[in-house]
Amino acid sequence: MRVLAAMSGGVDSAVAAARAVDAGHDVVGVHMALNRNPSALRTGSRGCCTIEDSLDARRAADLLGIPFYVWDLSESFVADVVDDFVAEYAAGRTPNPCVRCNEHVKFAALLDKGIALGFDAVATGHYARVERGEDGRAQLHRAADQLKDQSYVLAVLDADQVEHAMFPLGDAPTKAAVRAEAQRRGLPVASKPDSHDICFIPDGDTRGFLRDKLGEDPGEVVDVDGTVLGRHAGTYGFTVGQRKGLGLDRPAADGRPRYVLSISPVQRTVTVGPAERLAVGALTALDPVWSAPEPGGVVEVYAQVRAHGEPVPAVAELVGGELRVQLRTPLTGVAPGQTVALYDGTRVLGSATIAATTPA
Template identity: 55%
Template sequence: MKILVAMSGGVDSSVAAARAVDAGHEVVGVHLALSRMPGTLRTGSRGCCTIEDSRDAHRVAGMLDIPFYVWDFSERFKEDIVDDFIAEYAAGRTPNPCMRCNERIKFAALLDRALALGFDAIATGHYAEVLRDDNGLPELHRGEDLAKDQSYVLGVLSGDQLEHCYFPIGATASKAEVRAEAAERGFSVANKPDSYDICFIPDGDTKAWLADKIPMRPGLIKDAEGETLGEHDGAMTYTIGQRKGLGIQKPAADGQPRFVTGLDPASNTVTVGSRSDLAVSHLTGIRTTWAGPAPTDIGSEPATAIDCEVQIRAHSDPVPARAWLGHYISEAPEHEVNPIVDEVEVPAARPAGQLMHIDVDEELSGVAPGQTMVIYRGTRVLGQATIDVTAKDRLGV
């Protein structure tokens, strides 16, 4: 096959490229330039897609004797990822930019260009596997190394996209094995730190970054009874489940810590409560997609729900759940103007698409609208939806 390998400059994509070459494929490497002004150096394991990363990828491509290119996706990245991130926070939601990048850049814009240029598939260094069902259709499964499994952030991929995905290191037993292989091949990135945090906020200070992009306006911090406990300098810089940095002087009556339990951009209010107030047993998701064939046994009411597991964060444990479909929103409402931050155009809260309902067997804590819920059966990713509403009680009981 003719394979285009997305080479980030890290150890995983470097070994993925090497294995694609070893497998006899015709391989071309590409590094995605996602910023017009990338930093020349990363800060330890923070940040990615820098000039340094591009040079690391280029060196590995040279050692593998494969063509290497840098493609500029900076404008698309700003529009689809960075601007979306800002707008979601302005709307009081907590987005996952890595999911959006996979959905709109790596496995959409990049894949579309690759197919147009005659490539059969794109390869990345993700820890996940594409397997085939009895009908030969692709299924997305967890990587062999569960500690590094990245199937969650790939849950947005469709069956058509999975047809053209190749994950050469997905069946590797451990990250240590990947690093050892890179060292044996003489790759200088063998011990390069993994990148984490949000790539376009390399110092990790999301609050300060947002404050520079969204006009901050002070508001009130209240408890569930409406009592004012303090003030904040911008509601959109808080997230559900946050405990630190609340600045509340008055202690709770029971002496227990307080957590952010609600955000209301319309009134610019942050609501706080106890840890127990964060517990939820039901999730409603929007923008439902399926990673391969949709389950044929899922119904549209609790009585016809399917047994599954749901995962709400990249590295959280899946919990047993039951899922069923809600109604289909046929038309997306127009963009709204945030009443507090009128300079920011906010995406409609419920765009067109299928709703999904999830009842969990074990209470979840700190779940925020905007997060992604990915549903599994065993190791297989069934699909995903963006969390829109949570409830303390199950709907299907």
């Protein structure tokens, strides 16, 4: 097969490309230039898509003896990931930019361009597996290493995208084993630290980034009975389930910590309360995407709402394009804007964007 290997400049994508070469595929490496600041440099283990990363990717491709190109996908990245991130927070929701990047950039813009150029598949360094079912169709599954499993952020892929996806690290036992393999291969990124946090906010100050984009929009922090407990500079600085940085003027009467329960950008209020009020028993989600056949009627599933969150048993039903999920085990801190991924065992069935929740 002709394989387009997405090379971020990190150890995972380098080893994934190497494994694709070992498998006998005709591999071409490509680094996605997503950062519009050409002088951007990595700070510690934060950020990605910098000049340093593109040079690391090129060195790895040279060592593997494969062609290498840099593709400018920054326009798509800004429109579909960064602008979406800002708009979602402005609306009081909590987006996952990694999910949006996989959906719109890595497996839409990149894959579409690759297919147009005659490639059969895109290989990435994600920890997930693609297996063939009895019907011969590709299925997306969790990785062998549950600690590194990234199937949640890939749950936005549809069936056709999964058909053209390749995850060579899916059977890797641990990240340490991948680093050891990179060392044996002589890849210069073998000991390179992982990137953390949001790649386009390399200093990790999400609230400051949003303040620069949206400006200050002060309002009140209130208790569940409407009592004003403090003030804030913008509702975008909060997310459901948050405990720290609430800016409260006085402690709770019972001395227990408070958490963000809801956010209302229109009223410019942030409501806080005790932990038990965070429990969610059901949720409604929109814009479902299916990597497995679309379910008909009520189905038993496992639902996951965070990249490394615990999957819980649930019942799901698609009603008029709206996904309704009844959780058999309540979850806490579930926020509109998050992605809910549905599983059948290790297999990803699909995902949708949470629009509303119901208390347990």
